[in-house]
Amino acid sequence: MTNVYSFDGMLVFGLLVICTCAYMRRVPRLKQWFLSEKKGLLGVFYKASVIGTRLHTPVSVICIxxxxxxxxxx
Known part of the structure; x- marks a missing residue:
């Protein structure tokens, strides 16, 4: 089991956030509801979705x- 406070845990958590936000960007209803804010705390999820869609090959290799x-x- 990974620990969130270890470096490994933070990497896993970051990869999961990027992959989840990239998936949510592909679903039209979730994109309008969740990824409409580009600044502030919810802007982090928007930026993670942009990273996940633009760099999908390196992100998938890192996930594997x-x-x-x-x-x-x-």
């Missing part, structure tokens, strides 16, 4: 590498 690390090496 992190999954192997968490499952096999940790």
């Amino acid at each position: 590498l992190m999954a192997f690390y968490v499952l096999l090496l940790k």
Whole structure:
């Protein structure tokens, strides 16, 4: 089990936020409701969705590498 306060946990949490926000950006109803704010606290989710959609290949490779690390090496 990963700990949120460790560096590994923060990386996993960040990757999950980026992947979730990128998925939510693809769903029209969720995009209008959740990702309409571009500034402030909710702007972080908008920026994560932009990162996830523009850099989808590196993010997916990092997710796969992190999954192997968490499952096999940790």
